[in-house]
Amino acid sequence: METLELNRTHLDHLEAQSVHILREAYREFKSLVMLWSIGKDSTVLLWLARKAFFGHVPLPLLHIDTGFKVPEMITYRDSLTREFHLNMVVGQNAKALLAKETFPDGKLNRIQCCKSLKSEALKHTLSGEWPRLRFDHKLGRYVQDENPEAYTGVIVGVRADEEGSRSKERYFSPRDVESEWDVSDQPPELWNQYKTDFAPGTHVRIHPLLDWTEVDIWEYIERESIPMISLYFDQGTGKRYRSLGCFPCTKPVDSTSKNVQEIIQELKSGKFSSIAERSGRDQDKEDGGGLETLRRDGYM
Amino acid sequence: MLKQIDPDTSLEQMNIVVVGHVDHGKSTLIGRLMADTNSLPTGKLEQVKATCERNAKPFEYAFLLDALKDEQAQGITIDTARCFFNSAKRRYVIIDAPGHIEFLKNMITGAARAEAAFIVIDAAEGIQENSKRHGYMVSMLGISQVCVLVNKMDLKQYDEQTFNSIRAEYTEFLTRLNVYPTSFIPISAKEGINVTSLSSAMPWYQGLTVLGQMDAFNKIDARSNVAFRFPVQDIYKFTEEGDDRRIFAGTVETGRINVGDDVIFLPSAKRSTVKSIENFNAPVSHSALDGQATGFTLTTQVYIRPGEMMAKTSESQPCSGTRFRVNLFWLGRASMIQGKKYKLKLGSARTTATLVHVINVLDASDLTSEQNKQQVDRNEVAECILETSKPVAFDVVGDNPFTGRFVIIDNYDIAGAGIILEQIVGEESTLKIHVQKREIEWQRSDITQQQRIAAYGHDSKFVVFAGNEDDSTKEALAAGLELRLLSRGFKVYFLPTANLIKGLDVDLAHQTEIKEEQIRRLGELARILTDSGQIFITSISNVDGYDLRTLELLNKPNEIVVVNVGENRFDDYAVSLSLNVSDDIEEGITKVCDLLKEKKVIFDYSI
Numbered sequence: 001m002e003t004l005e006l007n008r009t010h011l012d013h014l015e016a017q018s019v020h021i022l023r024e025a026y027r028e029f030k031s032l033v034m035l036w037s038i039g040k041d042s043t044v045l046l047w048l049a050r051k052a053f054f055g056h057v058p059l060p061l062l063h064i065d066t067g068f069k070v071p072e073m074i075t076y077r078d079s080l081t082r083e084f085h086l087n088m089v090v091g092q093n094a095k096a097l098l099a100k101e102t103f104p105d106g107k108l109n110r111i112q113c114c115k116s117l118k119s120e121a122l123k124h125t126l127s128g129e130w131p132r133l134r135f136d137h138k139l140g141r142y143v144q145d146e147n148p149e150a151y152t153g154v155i156v157g158v159r160a161d162e163e164g165s166r167s168k169e170r171y172f173s174p175r176d177v178e179s180e181w182d183v184s185d186q187p188p189e190l191w192n193q194y195k196t197d198f199a200p201g202t203h204v205r206i207h208p209l210l211d212w213t214e215v216d217i218w219e220y221i222e223r224e225s226i227p228m229i230s231l232y233f234d235q236g237t238g239k240r241y242r243s244l245g246c247f248p249c250t251k252p253v254d255s256t257s258k259n260v261q262e263i264i265q266e267l268k269s270g271k272f273s274s275i276a277e278r279s280g281r282d283q284d285k286e287d288g289g290g291l292e293t294l295r296r297d298g299y300m
Numbered sequence: 301m302l303k304q305i306d307p308d309t310s311l312e313q314m315n316i317v318v319v320g321h322v323d324h325g326k327s328t329l330i331g332r333l334m335a336d337t338n339s340l341p342t343g344k345l346e347q348v349k350a351t352c353e354r355n356a357k358p359f360e361y362a363f364l365l366d367a368l369k370d371e372q373a374q375g376i377t378i379d380t381a382r383c384f385f386n387s388a389k390r391r392y393v394i395i396d397a398p399g400h401i402e403f404l405k406n407m408i409t410g411a412a413r414a415e416a417a418f419i420v421i422d423a424a425e426g427i428q429e430n431s432k433r434h435g436y437m438v439s440m441l442g443i444s445q446v447c448v449l450v451n452k453m454d455l456k457q458y459d460e461q462t463f464n465s466i467r468a469e470y471t472e473f474l475t476r477l478n479v480y481p482t483s484f485i486p487i488s489a490k491e492g493i494n495v496t497s498l499s500s501a502m503p504w505y506q507g508l509t510v511l512g513q514m515d516a517f518n519k520i521d522a523r524s525n526v527a528f529r530f531p532v533q534d535i536y537k538f539t540e541e542g543d544d545r546r547i548f549a550g551t552v553e554t555g556r557i558n559v560g561d562d563v564i565f566l567p568s569a570k571r572s573t574v575k576s577i578e579n580f581n582a583p584v585s586h587s588a589l590d591g592q593a594t595g596f597t598l599t600t601q602v603y604i605r606p607g608e609m610m611a612k613t614s615e616s617q618p619c620s621g622t623r624f625r626v627n628l629f630w631l632g633r634a635s636m637i638q639g640k641k642y643k644l645k646l647g648s649a650r651t652t653a654t655l656v657h658v659i660n661v662l663d664a665s666d667l668t669s670e671q672n673k674q675q676v677d678r679n680e681v682a683e684c685i686l687e688t689s690k691p692v693a694f695d696v697v698g699d700n701p702f703t704g705r706f707v708i709i710d711n712y713d714i715a716g717a718g719i720i721l722e723q724i725v726g727e728e729s730t731l732k733i734h735v736q737k738r739e740i741e742w743q744r745s746d747i748t749q750q751q752r753i754a755a756y757g758h759d760s761k762f763v764v765f766a767g768n769e770d771d772s773t774k775e776a777l778a779a780g781l782e783l784r785l786l787s788r789g790f791k792v793y794f795l796p797t798a799n800l801i802k803g804l805d806v807d808l809a810h811q812t813e814i815k816e817e818q819i820r821r822l823g824e825l826a827r828i829l830t831d832s833g834q835i836f837i838t839s840i841s842n843v844d845g846y847d848l849r850t851l852e853l854l855n856k857p858n859e860i861v862v863v864n865v866g867e868n869r870f871d872d873y874a875v876s877l878s879l880n881v882s883d884d885i886e887e888g889i890t891k892v893c894d895l896l897k898e899k900k901v902i903f904d905y906s907i
Contacts, residue, residue, distance in 0.1 A: 010313055012592075019593035020533070020551045027534050027606060051580045054547055054595060056538040085540065170409070187713045188405035188631060190412035190441070191705055192551070193645050197712040224581060 011220055015051065018208035020192065021171055022052040022155070025206045026059060028196035029153025033089070033126070036061040038073040039244040040228060041209055042157035043080075044217050047226045048208060050084070060087040060134075062125065062151075066117040067097045068104060068246035076229040081135050088135040089145060091125025093117050104248040117246075126151045126203065152198065155206045161213045173205045174198060215267050222260040234258050312519060317395040317411045319438065320420035321428040325451040329420060329489040330383055330394055331361030333510065336496040339385035340364065361490060365396070389515045397434075404679055405631045408437060408717070416445035416517040418510070423462050423486070424455040427470055435470075436681060439477040440629065440719060442701045444520060446474070446481045447513050453502065454488040460504045483513055522701070523590035528555030529618065529695070529703045530610040531647030532565070536595070547578050547595040548610065550648060553702045555615070557596075558587040562613040565604050566693035567620035568844070568872060571613065572598040603768065603869040605844065607649035609693035609703065618693045618703060619723045623656070628718025629681045632710045636676040641817070642715075644688055646706035652689040652816045653708065654730060659683040676716070683721075687730050689816045690846050696720050735853055745831075752833035756791050759901045760830040762855050763892070765839035766848065767865035770881050774839040774865045777879070780889045782837055790902065793829065794837040797822075819847050823854025830858035835901065845873030861899065863892055 025032055034049065036042045049057050063077060081088040096102060096116050103113030124130035128148035136143045158169060170186050172194035187195045198204050209217075221228055231241045231252075239252040257263045318326045334340050344364065352359040365383070383394045395414055397407040411417065417438045421431050438446055448470060456462040463486040474481060485494055486505050493499040496511045508516055533550035537543075557563070557574060564571050577585045578595040588594045596610075611617050630636050636655055644653035655676070660669035662681045669683075676682040697704035697719040708716035753759050763781070765774040775796060782794035797818075801808075804825070805818050822838065829836040848870065852860045864870060864878040877895050879888045896902045 016551060016591055016593040023533050023549055023593070052549075052593070053536065053538060053580075054543075054545065054549075054578055055580045056540055056543070058538055186406075186409075188409045188717075189714070190408055190717055191702075191707065193707040193714060193717075195713060197643065197709050199712050 011216065011223060014212055014216055015048065015220070017211065018045075018048045019052040021194070021206065021208040022049055024194060024196065025153050025155055025172075025208075026052070029204070029206075031149050031151050032059050032153040032155065033062045033151040034059055034155040035122075035157070036063050036077070036088075037157070037244070038063065038069070038077050038229060039157075040217055040221065040232060041159060041212075043226060043228065044212075044220055045155065045157040045209060046080075046084070046086075047224060057084060057086055059155075060089045062089045062091060062132075064118055064121050064125065065090050065092045066121070066246050067092060068102070068117070068248055070231060070241075070244065070247050070250075072229060072231055073244060078135070080227065082137070082140075085137065086135070088142075089125075090133040090135075090142060091121055091130060093121040093124075094131075096120075110249055113249075126154060150203070152203045153206060154203060155208065157209050158207050159212050159214070159217075160210045169207055169210060170195070171207050171210055172196060173207065174202055175205055176202050215264060218260055218264045218267065222264065228260070232263070313391045313393065314416065314514075314517065314519065315393045315395060315414045316416045316418065316514060316517070317397050317414035317443070318418045318420060319397045319407065319411060319434040320418075321422070321425070321430040321434075322398075322400050324420045324422040324425065324428070324431070325362075325489050326396060326420050327362035327365045328360060329418070329449065329451065329487075329495070329510070330396055331364035332489045332492055332495050333394070334383060334385060335361060335364060336492055337385055337387065337511065387511060387515055392514065400430075404433075404437075407434065408441065408629075408631070411437060411443065412441050414441075414443055415520065416447070416514075417443045418447050418449050419481075420449045420451050421466060421470065423450050423452045423466065426466060427473070431470070432473060435474055435479065436477060437629070439474075439479045440627065440681070440717075442697075442705070442719075444522070445517050446479055447510075447517075448481050448484045449489075449510065450484060450486045451489050453486045453493065454491050458486070458488075458493075458502045460486075460502070463505075482517070483507055485510060485513060523554045524556065526554045526700050526702075527615040527617075528557045528561075528610075528612045529553040529647075529700060530557070530596075531649065531703070532604065532606050532608050532610055533648045534606045535604070545578065545597055546601075547597055549593075549595040550610075551593045552588050552590050553647065554590045554700060555612075556587055556589045557612060563598075563610050564613050564617060565602065565608040565610050566618050567691040567846075568604050568608055569620075570602050570604055570871070572600045572602045575599045605842075607647075607651075607692070609647060609649075611693075616699070618695050618700075620691050620693045621723045621725060622688045622691050622729060623724040623727060624686055624694070624720045625659070625683065625722040625724060626686055626706075626718040626720050627681065627683050628676070628686075628708070628716050630676040630678060630716045632713070632715030633678060634710060634715075635678065636682075636708070636710070636716060638674060641689075643709040644686070644692075644706055645709065646692055646694055647703055649692045651692055653686050654689075655684060656687045656730065657685040659685065685724065686718075689731070689820075694720055694723075696722060731850065731853060735856055739857065749833070756833050758790050758835065758903065760833045760858060761835050761896065761899070761901045762826040762830050762851070762858060762860045763835060763837045763896075764848070764851065764860060764862045765837070765865055766841075766843055766862055766870070766875070767867075768842060768869055770866055771839070771841055773881050773885075774841070776885050777863070777865065777888050777892070778837045778839045780885055781892055784889055784893065785835060785902070790835060791833060792835040792837065795825075797838060797840050815842070815847070819843070819850050820854065823851045826851065826855045826860070827858065830855060835896075845870050848873045848875075859899075861895065861901075863895075 034045065036046055080086065093116055101107050102117060103110050108116060125132055127150045132145035133142040134145035160169065170189050173186065174195055195204060231244060234240045234256045238254060238256055240255045240257060241250065242253045244250065255266060257266050318330060320326055335345055348363050349359050352363065385392055395410040397410040419431065419435060421427055450463050450466050467484045485507060486502055487494040487510060489495060493501050494505065494509050496509055498509060530550055530552050532548050536547045536549055559574050559577060561574050562571065563574060575597045577588050578597060579585060609618050638655045641652045641654060644651050658673050658676060660671050660683050661673045661676060662669045662683065695703040704720045706718055707714045765778050767774060778794050782792050785792040800818065800822065804821055808817055826836055848862055862875045864875040866881045868875065868878045877891060879891065
C-alpha cells in the first residue's frame with residue numbers, strides 16, 4: 001500500500017486535475033463538445049475523457065476540416081472514430097473552399113486563411129448556423145447532422161506553455177457572443193471551482209490540459225500507450241511533424257525520432273529543447289502577435 | 301537553452317507565489333532568482349543589459365522578467381504569470397501575483413494554486429496596505445508556509461534595526477491571522493544579497509537564503525492525514541457495450557479508502573459499502589487516496605444526487621446543515637447584499653445561499669472592523685452568517701480546510717469565496733420564518749374553508765406524484781385522477797411541470813440552479829390553489845425528501861399528499877402512497893381516490 005503513495009508522480013497529478021475538469025464540464029454543460037484536431041494534445045485529451053468516463057466518451061468530438069489537412073490525419077481520425085465508437089462531428093467553411101477563397105489558392109494571406117477556414121468555420125459550426133456532419137456508425141460514413149443546437153461548453157486541448165497568449169488562459173474561460181476573449185478581465189479560479197455559469201448567447205471554453213507541457217504530453221502518451229498518428233514519427237525520410245496542421249503551412253522538422261521514447265529524448269536533451277514547438281507553423285510568424293490576434297477572434 | 305523548462309519529471313514540483321505591495325520588488329526578486337540560478341536563456345542577461353545601455357537606462361533585474369514576457373509573444377516558452385526553474389532539489393513554478401488592488405482576483409487565482417508564499421516588503425517603505433491585505437488573503441487561501449522577505453535593505457544601509465522592527469510589526473499582524481511565518485529574510489533583490497547566497501553586507505543575518513528557504517519549504521501532506529472526504533461529482537451509468545457499472549465519480553479531497561469500507565453519504569445519510577474502485581486503463585486498485593480522480597461502485601443501490609459528500613463510517617463525519625458562520629472576501633462589482641439569492645458551490649455541492657447577517661466587515665489592511673454594515677463591498681472581507689436553501693455537507697475549516705471552503709456566484713461569475721468557521725444549529729430557517737410571517741399577513745377571505753367544502757362537496761388538497769423515473773406513468777396517473785375527480789363534479793386541476801417551465805418559470809431557463817426556485821414557486825402556487833378549495837395535482841421528477849418537505853412547508857396551513865411512483869427512494873420522507881410503474885393506471889387512480897377518502901378530502905357518498 002505504501003508503494004501506491006510513493007508512485008504518485010507529476011503525471012498522476014496532471015491526469016487527476018484534467019479528469020476532474022472534464023467531469024466538471026460534463027456535469028455543468030448540457031451542450032458540450034470537445035475539439036479534436038487529431039494532434040497529440042487533443043488526442044491525449046480524448047484519452048483523458050476515456051479516463052474520466054471509465055472507457056466511454058459520452059460527448060461529441062468536433063473536427064474542423066480545412067480541406068488542407070495532411071490526408072493521413074483524416075484517415076487516422078476516422079479509424080479512431082470507429083475503434084472508440086466516437087460521436088464524431090465535422091465542420092468546415094464549405095463556402096470559402098468552394099469559392100477557393102484560401103491561402104493555397106492565392107486569394108488570402110496565411111492569417112486571413114486561418115481566420116476563414118478555422119476561426120469562422122469553428123464559430124459557425126459551434127453556433128449551429130453552418131451544417132455539421134456526423135459519423136453514422138451503421139452506415140460507416142458521415143451524414144448531415146440534424147442537431148443545430150449551439151454548443152455552450154467547448155473543451156479545447158491548449159497548453160499554457162505552448163505560446164504566450166495561451167499562458168494567460170484560465171481552465172474555464174468565457175467567450176462572449178462574438179466568440180471574443182477579454183484577456184484583461186478574466187474570472188477568478190480557486191479551490192477547484194471554475195466558471196460554469198454563463199449568460200445566454202455566450203459560451204465557455206474549457207482547457208483541461210493547461211498545466212501540461214509538451215514533454216508531459218509525450219511522457220503520458222508513452223505511459224498510457226495512446227495510439228498516435230504516424231506523422232509525428234520519422235518514417236525513414238529523416239523528417240517528422242512536431243505540430244500538425246494544414247499541409248501548405250506546416251512543415252515537418254528534421255528529426256530521426258522513430259518512436260515516442262526517441263521524441264521524449266530529443267525534447268529533453270536534444271536539439272528541440274530550446275526551439276519552440278510551433279516553430280514549424282508559418283501563420284505564427286506572419287505578424288507580431290499572430291496567434292494572440294487569432295485567439296481573440298476565436299481561434300483555438 | 302531554456303533551463304527553466306528543463307522537463308525533468310523525476311523532480312518533485314512545487315508552486316510558490318510571490319505577493320506584496322506594488323513596487324516592493326517582486327519582479328526584481330524573480331528576475332534575480334532566474335539570473336542567479338542560471339535559469340535564463342543563453343545571452344538573455346547580456347542582451348537586456350545591452351538594451352539598457354543603448355537607452356541610457358540603468359539595468360534592473362525586473363526588466364529581465366519583462367523581457368521574458370515580451371518574448372512569449374514570439375513563441376518562446378515562458379509564462380507571464382508563471383516562471384519555471386529548477387533547484388537541485390525541485391522544479392519550481394513561481395507565480396508572480398499582481399500587487400495592484402484592481403488585480404485582486406488575479407492575485408487570488410495565482411495564489412490559490414500555491415503551496416508556499418513569499419511576501420515581499422520594502423524595507424524603506426515598510427508595511428503597506430497590500431502587504432497586509434495579501435497576508436490576509438494568504439491566510440484565507442490556506443497557504444500555511446509563508447516566508448517574509450524584507451527587500452531593498454540596501455536603501456536602509458543593511459540596518460538590522462529596520463529589519464527587526466518590520467519583523468516585529470508584521471509578525472504581530474500575522475499572528476492575529478494565525479499565520480506563523482517560517483522565516484523573515486533581509487534581502488536586496490537588486491544587489492542579489494541573500495537571494496542565492498549569504499552576503500557579508502549583513503553579517504548579523506545567518507539564516508537561510510531565499511533559494512535555501514524555497515528548498516526548505518515542505519511538500520505538505522495536509523490531505524492524507526485527515527478523514528476521508530469524497531465530494532460526489534457525478535454518478536455515471538454508461539450502458540454502451542453492456543457496461544452495467546453504476547459509478548460514483550469524483551476526486552478524493554482528503555484521506556484514503558479501501559474496497560470493503562463502509563461509507564455514508566451526507567446530507568442524505570444513506571449508507572453502503574465500497575464494492576470496487578474503478579479506473580480506466582490502470583491496474584486494479586484496492587484503495588484510493590487523496591488527490592485521485594477516481595470512481596466507486598457500491599454493494600447496494602444508493603440513490604443520491606451529485607453534490608453529496610461520501611465519508612467513512614469509521615471516521616469523524618462531516619457536518620450537514622444550512623446555516624454557517626463564515627469568513628468571506630468579495631470580488632464582485634456589485635456588492636453582496638442581504639435577501640438576494642446567490643449560488644454557492646462547496647466541493648461538488650451547488651445550492652442557493654443568502655446572506656442572513658453581516659457580523660462585521662473587516663478592513664484587511666488594519667484588521668479593524670466595522671459592525672453596522674448591511675452588505676459586503678468589492679475587495680472587502682467579512683464575517684457573516686450564510687444560509688443555504690438545502691443542507692450541504694461540509695467541515696469547519698479548522699477540521700478540514702479542503703472541505704470547509706466555498707465560492708459564491710453572482711451574475712454568472714465567481715464573486716466571492718470563503719471559509720466556514722462554525723455551523724449554526726437550532727435557528728429557524730429563513731423559509732420557516734417566511735411561512736410564519738406570510739400566514740400572519742395573509743389576507744383571508746370572508747368565505748371559510750368549511751363554506752367551500754360545503755359548496756364543492758370536498759376538501760382542498762395538494763396532490764404530488766413524485767418519483768425519479770418514468771415521467772409518463774406519473775403524468776398518466778395525474779391526468780387520470782384529474783379526469784376521474786372532474787367527472788364526479790369536483791374542482792380539480794392538474795398542472796404538468798412542463799407548463800411551469802414554459803410559463804411561470806421561464807425566467808429561470810438560463811440559470812443552472814433552477815430546481816430550488818422552481819420548488820419554491822410551485823409551493824407558493826399550491827398554497828394559493830389549495831386556498832381556493834381545489835384539488836391541485838402535479839407530477840414532478842428529480843426531487844428528494846428535502847424538496848418534498850419544502851413543498852409541504854410552503855403549502856401550509858393546507859395539506860399535501862405525496863404519491864410515489866416506481867421504486868420508492870424517499871427513505872427520508874414518508875410518502876402517503878407508493879405505486880408500481882407496472883400497475884394498471886386505473887387501479888392506481890382508484891388507490892389514490894381511496895387514500896383521498898381516507899384522508900377525508902372526498903367523501904364516500906360522492907364517489
